[in-house]
Amino acid sequence: MANSMRTFASDNYAGVLPEIMSALAEEAQSHRHARAYGQDNVTNEARLLIHEIFNSSPDDPLPGVHFVFNGTGANILSIIACTHSYHAVICSDISHIICDESSSPETVTGVRLISIPTDENGKINVDIIEEKLDRIGDMHAAQPKMITIAQPTEYGTVYTIDELKQISNLAKKYNLYFHVDGARLFNAASSLNCTLRDITTAVGVDILSLGGTKAGLMYGEAVIIFNQSLLKSDDGQDNSLKYRHKQVMQLASKQRFIAIQFLTLLKNDFWKKSSEHSNGMAQLLKKRLESLPKKNDKPLIRITRPVEINAIFLEIPRDWYEPLSELFPFYMWRTKTSEVRLMCSFDTTENDIDRFINKINELIQN
Template sequence: MKKTLASDNYSGANPEIIEALGRVNVGHQGSYGADDATAGAIAVFKKLLKEDIDVYFTMNGTGANVTALSSVCPSYGAIICSSVAHINVDECGAPEKFGGFKLLTVEKENGKLTPDDITPFLVNLGEQHWSQPKVVSITQATEYGTVYTCEEIKAIADIAHKNNLLLHVDGARISNAAVSLGVSFKEMLVDTGVDFISFGGTKNGLMFGEAVIFLNTKISENYKFVRKQGMQLLSKMRYIAVQFETLFGSDLWKENALHANKMAKKLAEGLGKVPEVVITQEVQANGVFAILPKEVIPAMQEQSPFYVWNEQTNEVRLMCSFDTSEEEINAFIEKLEILTATTA
């Protein structure tokens, strides 16, 4: 079966994850998280982050984001985020519909918010005619494949907390960000002041499932009820939990993410040698954004399917996965060189 550069969601599950699922598929275990694998996965996260956290598992990333944000932001509240944030453009209005709150978006060429982007929204606080900002949500790594440094995250956390706002991280590709920075999850999330995070695994080798982790346990009281109401409480929780226990209980998460990032760098290096191609974003995680000649895009999609990110500019998104191979990258670049030379 053809592999693609369309999305890290297209890849299968890592073989070690498949083995882990088989291990818990024997006998009976307690339901709704009352099982050994869930306890084990929570212990793994406490080791990675800190002891005083609350960990919950959900079935998918949108469910993690929506239930997490809805549990802390009232319907009269607002979430500050990038205009390209997944919660704004890729969740079909679920955050607003389910939570009832407002999204306040900022146009960013690289997808990264700064403290200066947040300041304009910190007006009319307490004014009953205005939606009240309650949360800043950032994506790590961003939808453009860029990565916040620990210093940048801390600066955002500081301004948020100074104004009684919470900091949420959409960490669908959190592992790719961590290996890109060369830091631990504790350094990137705990030490910077993040309050809660949607902790991703599906894009890094899991079959399904995400986690919602409250580093600030003072705000987690309502979450279990919102998760149930939001239809994200899986009865056979062990099938999600054992995947996280396996992925983060060893260096498997790091190996997967390092490989995906490495393949993205290799892809970018190859694209950079093709004169007709313009790379539009710094390649920091496992995604490459580039402008290709319009006439070669259909043929290149036949070689390896991918998404056109911006139809007006012919900017495309090329995503690498834990199982992307150097042979695939070489074949993609080779065909692109042939096509661009032919159409020049």
């Protein structure tokens, strides 16, 4: 019997876009053999499409594209591409690499993660970043070499194009690399109503972890290197990252099955279908939450962060959490204030939202 569970826990909980599944099935059922480890035609076609989408001119150098299994692997490979073990990576104190990837970034890469506080919307600004750069050249300190941000942030807020340019300019001023953890980059682009190029190459991003799983892929992410200097090793060899790709155990043998998913997602901006839907469902859910009845003229819930992508953060009565999460599992974000996170996905429906709101109304009546 099929499991009918629906959730607001994470877009990782959702299944696979039907179009992605069809592309995988077609490739698998073709009975074609293909060269392994990314030497196949499908992977090459995906790389060329990424070049077309992210670069402003066909004459621009090809970016380095490395498909990996998961987001942690994408971030680790990105760090390795930019740093040596005596370097440091500047990140926010709520960033995925420091809060949700265990100790793997530091253990595998050898770098130090330097976290800095975010504002109330989960963003880091250039003034606070610059405060952490006063020991560049000091042999007694880990040397900052990379700034990483999540776009969108862990609070579901989106850096504007101007904010991205400010961070990029700061990175260039101090000879640092600018990395974007784009696990939900498609949602950010839909929120800003812009192209993927507008929030990456056009603002000076050096390297990108491009998420696929949260956008409806079965699995797979991509590391895209725009800064050509990162494609050279210390001894001048071309594309040295291919050796590190293997070293960190993220090189898939049948890589075409990751590439075919990105090819499907990126062709004709198909990614907009899932990102616009999940963003739209979050806006609908927000509207329904805001229309809930009040008690003694006071709202029973409080939305705590701007709703800009497919995430809603809100504070709820503590005794609501168990009965609501039994119906639709979701995460408690901050126990002290009973702040929770609700995530919509490409397959979230209005019926899901109706059932969730109906359950809240039951709790209010009781």
